[in-house]
Amino acid sequence: xxxxxxxxxxxxxxxxxxxxxxxxxxxxxxxxxxxxxxxxxxxxxxxxxxxxxxxxxxxxxxxxxxxxxxxxxxxxxxxxxxxxxxxxxxxxxxxxxxxxxxxxxxxxxxxxxxxxxxxxxxxxxxxxxxxxxxxxxxxxxxxxxxxxxxxxxxxxxxxxxxxxxxxxxxxxxxxxxxxxxxxxxxxxxxxxxxxxxxxxxxxxxxxxxxxxxxxxxxxxxxxxxxxxxxxxxxxxxxxxxxxxxxxxxxxxxxxxxxxxxxxxxxxxxxxxxxxxxxxxxxxxxxxxxxxxxxxxxxxxxxxxxxxxxxxxxxxxxxxxxxxxxxxxxxxxxxxxxxxxxxxxxxxxxxxxxxxxxxxxxxxxxxxxxxxxxxxxxxxxxxxxxxxxxxxx
Numbered sequence: 001x002x003x004x005x006x007x008x009x010x011x012x013x014x015x016x017x018x019x020x021x022x023x024x025x026x027x028x029x030x031x032x033x034x035x036x037x038x039x040x041x042x043x044x045x046x047x048x049x050x051x052x053x054x055x056x057x058x059x060x061x062x063x064x065x066x067x068x069x070x071x072x073x074x075x076x077x078x079x080x081x082x083x084x085x086x087x088x089x090x091x092x093x094x095x096x097x098x099x100x101x102x103x104x105x106x107x108x109x110x111x112x113x114x115x116x117x118x119x120x121x122x123x124x125x126x127x128x129x130x131x132x133x134x135x136x137x138x139x140x141x142x143x144x145x146x147x148x149x150x151x152x153x154x155x156x157x158x159x160x161x162x163x164x165x166x167x168x169x170x171x172x173x174x175x176x177x178x179x180x181x182x183x184x185x186x187x188x189x190x191x192x193x194x195x196x197x198x199x200x201x202x203x204x205x206x207x208x209x210x211x212x213x214x215x216x217x218x219x220x221x222x223x224x225x226x227x228x229x230x231x232x233x234x235x236x237x238x239x240x241x242x243x244x245x246x247x248x249x250x251x252x253x254x255x256x257x258x259x260x261x262x263x264x265x266x267x268x269x270x271x272x273x274x275x276x277x278x279x280x281x282x283x284x285x286x287x288x289x290x291x292x293x294x295x296x297x298x299x300x301x302x303x304x305x306x307x308x309x310x311x312x313x314x315x316x317x318x319x320x321x322x323x324x325x326x327x328x329x330x331x332x333x334x335x336x337x338x339x340x341x342x343x344x345x346x347x348x349x350x351x352x353x354x355x356x357x358x359x360x361x362x363x364x365x366x367x368x369x370x371x372x373x374x375x376x377x378x379x380x381x382x383x384x385x386x387x388x389x390x391x392x
Contacts (some may be wrong), residue, residue, distance in 0.1 A: 001099065003184025010091075010098035017091035021084040027077055032067045035252070058261055064252015071247055071270070076239035079232045086229035093222035100218060103391050105182040107382035113179050113193055115375035116171040122367045123165040130158045130360065137353075146353075153353040157360055164364070198325075198374065199381045202318040209388060213311045216389025220307060223300045230293040237289040240282040244273045307387070314380070314387040321377040328366070328373040335359075335366035 001007060041057035048055065070077070134154040140146040177188040203209050214220060251266040275282065342359035345351040385391040 001102070004102045004182075005184065006102055007095065007098045010095040014088070014091040014095050017084075017088040021081065021088050024077070024081050024084045027070045030067055030069045032065060034065050035063065037062050037064075058258045059256075060254055060258065060261060061256040062252055062254040062265075064250060064265070066250045067248065069247045071245040073244040074239065074242040076236050076242060079236035079239060083229045083232035083236060086225045086232060090222040090225035090229065093218045093225065096218035097222060100386055100389070100391055102182065104382060104386045106179070107386075107391070108379050109175065109179040109182045110193065111375040111379040111382070113172070113175040113191070114195065115372055116168065116175040117193075118371035118375070119368060120165075120168040120172050122364070122371055123161065123168040126161040126364050126367075127158070127165050130154070130161045133356075133360075134158045150353040153357050157357050161364070196378060199378065201322050202315060202381065202384060206312065206315055209315050209384070210308060210311050212388040212390065213307055214304065217307055217387075218389060220300070220303060220389075223296070223303055227293070227296045227300050230289070230296040234286070234289040234293045237282070237286040240285065241275055243275075246271050246273075311384075311387045314384040318377070318380040318384045321373070321380040324369075324373045325377055328370040332366045332370040335363045339363040 038061045039057060040059050045057040046055040047053075047057065134151075134157070137146050137150050137154045141148060141151045173188070176190055179191065180187065180189045183189075247268070247270045249266075249268040251264075253264045254261055255263075257263070339359045339362070342351065342356045346353065346356040382391060
């Protein structure tokens with residue numbers, strides 16, 4: 001949570017969105033400016049071109065202040081503030097989405113490391129066992145009790161086990177690299193990981209699982225806020241046709257001036273701005289905002305459909321992984337028994353080396369799937385919790 005850049009990016013964007021709320025709210029506060037003005041003009045100067053305003057220019061030096069206060073635009077600014085606030089809340093939920101994504105990566109890579117370490121242990125034990133068998137068969141062959149074919153089969157099995165060991169060692173290093181990246185570290189690191197107890201069986205009722213996802217998934221919550229924000233913005237664009245009322249006041253002193261000017265000045269007033277025609281600009285802005293709101297509604301519907309699909313897939317995968325636990329345990333027991341019997345039959349000369357090597361292969365495969373099933377199930381439970389928005 002502290003190191004991963006994906007979370008930092010989301011947090012910075014959420015802070016940026018919160019600042020936008022304050023930007024929109026700033027119109028509610030008075031706007032005050034201080035002025036320092038000095039003018040020297042030719043006698044009886046008049047501005048004759050450029051604008052419709054007071055053309056008289058007096059020599060003067062004056063200081064003063066000018067204050068404006070927004071009074072009302074009959075609801076438009078309120079809708080803009082509401083839209084910005086909802087967008088900020090959506091951005092905050094995006095932080096939670098990033099946190100959940102990182103957590104899922106950590107959970108999956110964590111169990112991947114444990115799985116690769118378990119498979120490495122299986123590979124090491126397999127190499128040791130097959131080396132022992134190869135050595136025994138080699139001695140028997142030297143004493144003319146076994147054939148060269150038996151030695152060749154035993155050496156093939158040993159080479160296969162050594163290849164399995166090399167791959168397992170590589171997988172351990174690769175899984176540590178993935179875990180380091182998920183934790184936000186640039187360089188691979190090694191960690192001592194503890195085993196977690198197996199979680200209980202997945203929920204039996206899919207309806208409850210799906211309901212939890214619709215309530216808790218931060219992506220859905222974020223998009224719902226965005227839909228509401230788009231609606232408020234569409235209302236604000238509709239309200240562009242409403243008048244805007246502002247108040248204004250100015251005051252100051254004129255220590256240096258011509259005789260026509262007094263020594264100080266003060267004035268206050270209001271301005272009511274009523275839109276009349278602007279080339280269909282307001283209508284186009286309203287249509288744009290309304291269509292964006294409708295697009296957001298459809299985006300929410302699409303996301304809900306995809307969430308329902310992903311939740312069902314994760315629920316099915318978790319149930320399948322749970323069922324595999326008992327099957328793989330039984331498979332390992334049967335494979336162990338078959339391997340023991342095959343070894344005994346081979347030592348008594350009742351079977352060929354082919355039967356023994358096949359039993360050893362079945363034993364190795366059973367050990368691999370049994371070791372994998374436990375960590376695969378824990379990873380699938382983490383994915384199911386993620387899909388429900390409950391991964392912590």
